[in-house]
Amino acid sequence: MASLSYDEAAHLLRRMGFGGTTGEIEELASKGREGAVDYLVNYNQIDNKPLEDLLAQSFDFSDITDNQKLNNAEIRRWWYTRLVHTRRQFEEKMTLFWHNHFATSSSKVQDFYMYLQNLTLRANALPRFDDLLLKMAQDPAMILWLDSRTNVVGRPNENFGRELMELFTMGINDVVTGQPNYTEDDVKEVARAFTGWDFNQNRRDGGLNVQFVIRQNLHDNTTKTVFAGTPYAATGNLNGTDIIDILSDRPQTARYLSKKLLDFFVFPVTASNSDRNLIDRFANVYLNNNHSIKALVTAIFTSDEFFSDRARFALVKQPVEYIVGAVRMLRGSFIPGSNLGEGRRQVSNTLSIFGRSMGQDLFGPPDVAGWDFNLGWVNTASMLERFNYANAYISNRNTTNPGLFITNDELKKNTKGTSKKTVKKFLKALGPLDPGSDVVKMLRSYLETDDSGNKVKFVNDDLTVDKKVRGLVHQIMCLPEFQLN
Amino acid sequence: MPISRRQFIKRSAGAVSVTVVLPKLWLADALAQSNNPARRIFVVIQLAGGVDGLNTVVPYTNSRYRSLRPTLAFPDTELKDAQGNSTILTSDFGLHPSLSAIKSLYDAGRVAIVHGVGYPNPNLSHFLSMDIWHTANPIGGQGDGWLGKYADLNLLGQSGLSAVSVGNSLPKSLFGDKVVVPNISPAGGTNRFVNYNYITDGRHQGDRNNRLNTFRESNSRSFEPDSFIAALANTGLDALDGAQQVQDSVSRYSSTITYPIGTAGNINNLAIAMQMVAQLITTIPGANLFYVNLGGFDHHSQEIGNTRAEGQLATLLRYYSEAVKAFYDDMVEHGLVDNVLMMQWSEFGRRPNENASRGTDHGTAAPMMVIGNPVRGGLYGEHPSLETLDLDRAGNLKFTVDFRAVYATILDKWLGADSQAILGERYEDVGFLG
Numbered sequence: 001m002a003s004l005s006y007d008e009a010a011h012l013l014r015r016m017g018f019g020g021t022t023g024e025i026e027e028l029a030s031k032g033r034e035g036a037v038d039y040l041v042n043y044n045q046i047d048n049k050p051l052e053d054l055l056a057q058s059f060d061f062s063d064i065t066d067n068q069k070l071n072n073a074e075i076r077r078w079w080y081t082r083l084v085h086t087r088r089q090f091e092e093k094m095t096l097f098w099h100n101h102f103a104t105s106s107s108k109v110q111d112f113y114m115y116l117q118n119l120t121l122r123a124n125a126l127p128r129f130d131d132l133l134l135k136m137a138q139d140p141a142m143i144l145w146l147d148s149r150t151n152v153v154g155r156p157n158e159n160f161g162r163e164l165m166e167l168f169t170m171g172i173n174d175v176v177t178g179q180p181n182y183t184e185d186d187v188k189e190v191a192r193a194f195t196g197w198d199f200n201q202n203r204r205d206g207g208l209n210v211q212f213v214i215r216q217n218l219h220d221n222t223t224k225t226v227f228a229g230t231p232y233a234a235t236g237n238l239n240g241t242d243i244i245d246i247l248s249d250r251p252q253t254a255r256y257l258s259k260k261l262l263d264f265f266v267f268p269v270t271a272s273n274s275d276r277n278l279i280d281r282f283a284n285v286y287l288n289n290n291h292s293i294k295a296l297v298t299a300i301f302t303s304d305e306f307f308s309d310r311a312r313f314a315l316v317k318q319p320v321e322y323i324v325g326a327v328r329m330l331r332g333s334f335i336p337g338s339n340l341g342e343g344r345r346q347v348s349n350t351l352s353i354f355g356r357s358m359g360q361d362l363f364g365p366p367d368v369a370g371w372d373f374n375l376g377w378v379n380t381a382s383m384l385e386r387f388n389y390a391n392a393y394i395s396n397r398n399t400t401n402p403g404l405f406i407t408n409d410e411l412k413k414n415t416k417g418t419s420k421k422t423v424k425k426f427l428k429a430l431g432p433l434d435p436g437s438d439v440v441k442m443l444r445s446y447l448e449t450d451d452s453g454n455k456v457k458f459v460n461d462d463l464t465v466d467k468k469v470r471g472l473v474h475q476i477m478c479l480p481e482f483q484l485n
Numbered sequence: 486m487p488i489s490r491r492q493f494i495k496r497s498a499g500a501v502s503v504t505v506v507l508p509k510l511w512l513a514d515a516l517a518q519s520n521n522p523a524r525r526i527f528v529v530i531q532l533a534g535g536v537d538g539l540n541t542v543v544p545y546t547n548s549r550y551r552s553l554r555p556t557l558a559f560p561d562t563e564l565k566d567a568q569g570n571s572t573i574l575t576s577d578f579g580l581h582p583s584l585s586a587i588k589s590l591y592d593a594g595r596v597a598i599v600h601g602v603g604y605p606n607p608n609l610s611h612f613l614s615m616d617i618w619h620t621a622n623p624i625g626g627q628g629d630g631w632l633g634k635y636a637d638l639n640l641l642g643q644s645g646l647s648a649v650s651v652g653n654s655l656p657k658s659l660f661g662d663k664v665v666v667p668n669i670s671p672a673g674g675t676n677r678f679v680n681y682n683y684i685t686d687g688r689h690q691g692d693r694n695n696r697l698n699t700f701r702e703s704n705s706r707s708f709e710p711d712s713f714i715a716a717l718a719n720t721g722l723d724a725l726d727g728a729q730q731v732q733d734s735v736s737r738y739s740s741t742i743t744y745p746i747g748t749a750g751n752i753n754n755l756a757i758a759m760q761m762v763a764q765l766i767t768t769i770p771g772a773n774l775f776y777v778n779l780g781g782f783d784h785h786s787q788e789i790g791n792t793r794a795e796g797q798l799a800t801l802l803r804y805y806s807e808a809v810k811a812f813y814d815d816m817v818e819h820g821l822v823d824n825v826l827m828m829q830w831s832e833f834g835r836r837p838n839e840n841a842s843r844g845t846d847h848g849t850a851a852p853m854m855v856i857g858n859p860v861r862g863g864l865y866g867e868h869p870s871l872e873t874l875d876l877d878r879a880g881n882l883k884f885t886v887d888f889r890a891v892y893a894t895i896l897d898k899w900l901g902a903d904s905q906a907i908l909g910e911r912y913e914d915v916g917f918l919g
Contacts, residue, residue: 316717375713
């Protein structure tokens with residue numbers, strides 16, 4: 001079993017999750033490479049009671065149609081509460097991956113369907129891809145988002161059929177060979193196979209019971225021919241499940257999915273021969289393991305490529321990683337507040353508001369293609385939002401009301417007797433980051449400069465912690481190194 | 486949609502940025518200089534999702550239009566706004582009833598409508614087709630944006646803020662090799678620019694300068710060119726400089742024009758964005774290239790409401806029309822109306838044949854509008870035929886005017902650029918600029 005260094009464990013936790021305290025990273029490192037991945041992937045075995053209790057105290061979603069309690073802001077607060085407080089970090093990260101992959105937005109779909117879709121994504125995040133695809137094809141939010149409801153015999157609506165192939169399975173062209181994967185005729189035929197796919201909803205027990213149905217009178221029962229003239233050609237009275245079976249078994253899907261996972265979790269994949277071979281290697285893991293997502297991600301996270309120099313800090317942090325990571329690494333606090341009961345409620349939406357300002361509105365990706373990663377996050381406005389989030393995090397001293405904060409007591413745990421040790425300790429906690437001795441010098445100089453610009457000696461006292469150590473965290477979070485993951 | 490990593494890095498790590506500190510002299514004289522007749526301002530309005538061209542510029546006398554759209558087609562009797570003002574343009578065409586504000590500008594000769602705009606081998610994917618328009622590259626939509634190329638050639642080296650996108654993110658049209666155009670996201674509240682600032686801990690404001698100094702110093706290090714970290718540091722510094730400039734400038738904007746921003750639940754985000762553009766135009770004399778957008782035009786279902794004059798398309802077109810009119814009036818008030826040209830586009834039109842859900846599927850060619858005092862108003866180009874034999878295999882319109890000809894006309898006749906250098910080829914002058 002391969003060993004796992006502290007830096008490797010921190011890398012693994014930042015990628016499979018959002019990062020942790022030095023104690024959490026040391027514990028993960030002690031499990032070794034396979035052991036740590038196994039622990040994070042098999043998250044169902046991790047006790048998550050503190051989160052469950054917090055959610056139960058904070059959210060009342062017993063009637064999902066009650067838009068006082070389940071609405072645009074509340075589903076976002078709910079997800080951020082999970083992100084910050086869960087012990088099952090990979091569950092959240094994988095759900096985020098799928099949310100981006102099956103990008104659906106509350107701009108068009110009601111919030112309670114978005115919430116239900118999120119539950120479906122997390123419940124099906126790791127088994128067979130076929131099953132997840134089918135769940136998404138039958139998902140009310142997806143049915144509304146891509147107009148499946150209006151896809152009926154004689155008047156097909158191509159929206160879902162097109163995106164199923166372009167974005168959810170194969171891509172327009174094979175990501176390895178560059179060959180086209182389907183034609184416009186295939187789009188029309190696939191759309192016909194999904195005609196009549198819809199859902200019923202009944203009020204029951206104060207909630208909404210949603211049931212997928214195929215409306216036989218609206219389903220096209222004539223012959224369809226897909227992928228004519230290719231090894232994947234099929235003809236007959238095909239339905240949506242048949243299409244999903246074909247698509248999920250095509251090597252082009254295996255490659256597309258592998259590339260997307262590598263881009264999201266490892267490094268930006270190039271068109272080089274070695275990267276194409278890498279895609280193929282993982283595509284085969286998928287094809288040889290009955291389309292198991294769990295097998296595929298386990299292979300990726302235990303690979304040497306994942307731990308290679310090329311992969312380290314090779315991605316720009318997504319806004320949600322920036323937001324949640326800073327809280328988890330320093331043991332900051334996020335009190336979500338509660339919507340239980342009637343009357344005036346105190347809740348905090350600060351995390352989701354910052355996330356949206358930085359360009360990542362959870363439950364609201366820009367379009368069906370999802371977010372644009374890496375430099376897609378980087379523009380002058382979104383960078384200002386990052387810097388201002390860092391400032392908001394360290395400036396809030398209200399530790400009783402719902403909101404985001406970090407206490408002086410937590411900051412003191414990382415504050416040492418000298419400026420050098422303090423800087424190094426915080427750089428380690430927030431990464432570990434190694435920005436070089438020049439930056440250490442700059443940050444030490446910051447700690448040792450008073451309001452008039454004069455050099456003063458660093459002393460570990462309450463005022464220094466409240467002013468300078470908070471400022472140090474702000475400044476580390478503004479380093480370009482901290483923007484990377 | 487996908488851009489190669491290499492291109493993306495080049496874009497953001499460009500050596501020179503347009504966001505540098507504005508000379509103090511300009512700030513003081515901004516308003517005095519604002520009616521410099523040579524100033525040429527260009528505002529791009531993207532309507533995303535694929536606007537239904539046939540129900541925007543309506544061929545209301547065309548019998549095929551009515552037969553293809555038994556539910557959606559407007560008869561001439563419905564081409565009038567809520568006050569009863571006709572939106573009919575000619576004996577063949579009328580505007581959607583929501584466009585009555587645009588109609589008033591059309592009547593004044595300020596609107597050029599170009600029929601049938603598209604490109605060869607149309608792509609029906611939102612993302613690819615948008616990329617094709619953004620890059621003016623019909624083969625896969627790869628490469629820099631057409632306005633990014635323009636900025637690289639024509640705006641590089643200008644001091645002060647010269648180009649801004651207002652919206653959620655920077656559009657690909659503005660991706661260049663050398664110039665980094667900032668994007669500003671509107672904030673809620675009265676100062677839409679309020680978050681566009683580097684904020685520091687209010688409890689220790691005495692430490693603010695130390696933080697700004699540390700920030701500048703740590704982000705001014707040199708990094709490997711074309712790396713993410715170089716782009717992050719450069720953009721971070723740009724963010725700080727640009728924010729300071731914008732804060733100093735926009736606070737001096739005043740106007741008597743009321744923008745139709747709407748109320749909670751019915752917010753006209755385009756009106757908000759266009760007012761922000763007006764704030765920048767009127768206070769920063771070198772700021773001449775702007776980009777705004779309004780999304781949601783993907784009306785596969787319920788395009789119309791209880792009546793054809795209501796519903797999703799009607800609401801969005803009204804947002805567009807009213808935002809443009811308020812902005813136009815604001816430019817009049819500031820003596821800049823002769824200096825501003827607006828261009829509207831969408832990634833494609835919609836299928837002539839309506840679908841079963843009172844909506845329309847992805848189509849191809851559609852009209853474009855070019856608006857402002859510099860244009861010669863009227864209808865340009867040939868409207869595509871709706872006859873069955875003239876439609877393509879998917880039942881879509883065949884384009885009659887290449888969108889690059891519209892770009893070329895604007896580049897050559899308004900922006901004083903060399904359209905061939907930017908678009909790679911010469912295109913025929915569409916004729917809407919003198």
